[in-house]
Amino acid sequence: MTQKQTAHDAAHDPRNDDLTYYLNGALVDHAHAVVSIYDSGFMLGDGVWEGLRLYDGRWAFVDEHLDRLFEAAKAIDLDIGMTRAEILAALEDTRAANGMETDAHARLMVTRGVKTRPFQHPALSQQGPTVAIIMEHSRPTLPRPIRMATVPHIRGLPMTQDPKLNSHSKLNCILAAIAADKAGADEALMLDVHGFVNTTNSCNFFIVRNGEVWTSTGDYCMNGITRAKVIELCRTAAIPVFEKNFSLVETYGADEAFLTGTFGAQTPVGEIDGRVIGSGKIGPVTERIRVLYKGLIQQETV
Ligand SMILES: Cc1ncc(COP(=O)(O)O)c(C=O)c1O
Numbered sequence: 001m002t003q004k005q006t007a008h009d010a011a012h013d014p015r016n017d018d019l020t021y022y023l024n025g026a027l028v029d030h031a032h033a034v035v036s037i038y039d040s041g042f043m044l045g046d047g048v049w050e051g052l053r054l055y056d057g058r059w060a061f062v063d064e065h066l067d068r069l070f071e072a073a074k075a076i077d078l079d080i081g082m083t084r085a086e087i088l089a090a091l092e093d094t095r096a097a098n099g100m101e102t103d104a105h106a107r108l109m110v111t112r113g114v115k116t117r118p119f120q121h122p123a124l125s126q127q128g129p130t131v132a133i134i135m136e137h138s139r140p141t142l143p144r145p146i147r148m149a150t151v152p153h154i155r156g157l158p159m160t161q162d163p164k165l166n167s168h169s170k171l172n173c174i175l176a177a178i179a180a181d182k183a184g185a186d187e188a189l190m191l192d193v194h195g196f197v198n199t200t201n202s203c204n205f206f207i208v209r210n211g212e213v214w215t216s217t218g219d220y221c222m223n224g225i226t227r228a229k230v231i232e233l234c235r236t237a238a239i240p241v242f243e244k245n246f247s248l249v250e251t252y253g254a255d256e257a258f259l260t261g262t263f264g265a266q267t268p269v270g271e272i273d274g275r276v277i278g279s280g281k282i283g284p285v286t287e288r289i290r291v292l293y294k295g296l297i298q299q300e301t302v
Helices: 014-018 040-044 062-075 084-097 171-182 225-236 248-252 284-300
Strands: 021-023 026-028 047-055 104-111 130-137 146-150 187-191 197-200 204-209 212-215 241-243 256-261 265-272
Touching (some): 014 130, 021 084, 026 084, 040 104, 047 062, 062 084, 062 225, 084 104, 084 130, 171 187, 197 248, 204 225, 204 248, 225 241, 225 256, 225 284, 256 284, 265 284
Parallel strands (some): 146 187, 146 265
Antiparallel strands (some): 021 026, 204 212, 204 256, 256 265
């Protein structure tokens, strides 16, 4: 059996054994990076988060990440209690405390904070939000292209739990990941309510057919920042790109497939439901998009 991997695997880095974390205005070590069992995030998954990546001293696409964070917080009626500048300062302080310059990943989390009693109603969260940052040295490593399995868990309609909310509660995605794992795959391919191919449990999903790049319409999936950048890059480079409905038939028959996300940028897919995609290796269009994306990151960091 081939070794297990995930779309977020990173090379082991011993510097991660002694990290400094941000928690509610303080920089703390691992032993003190703890929240209450009354925290809304722990008890109910009531919070929002962002994953950001550091390249050459700069947080890539930080404006877009902060826009999405504040939009999600507003949508769940959560007052972060910090300005954008204060959040950025918290990221920078944590970065400096860890001596990080490049290839670092931050998980910025905001929950509704500590509750007075162990029940659901948000009015029970009366102490203000909990803001925490986990920052790790991380270099994605991928011994082989990702293997995917289609799962029964779908991306739902926006009036249940809008898939555009980067919420702490990720149970739908976690169940999808478990189903994929049980099927011997690394990542779950999730369909939308109509049965069209939509996205994955933790990344956005693209296929390449006859030189054209296809991704879902954008309904039902996370409004991924990397997804948006890939679409923009394709348009600029005159690579035909379409946001459209497509099925598993067109997916199995694709020449290439790849995932997008802040952590892995563009991650090649080798197999879906036991069907080899194209050559089973990273394809030329995915390679080209990776090069273009690296260029964009370099432009961002000058
Ligand atoms: C479900 C899901 N899809 C896709 C993404 C990728 O989004 P981005 O490219 O902004 O990292 C994420 C990341 O938070 C996610 O949670």
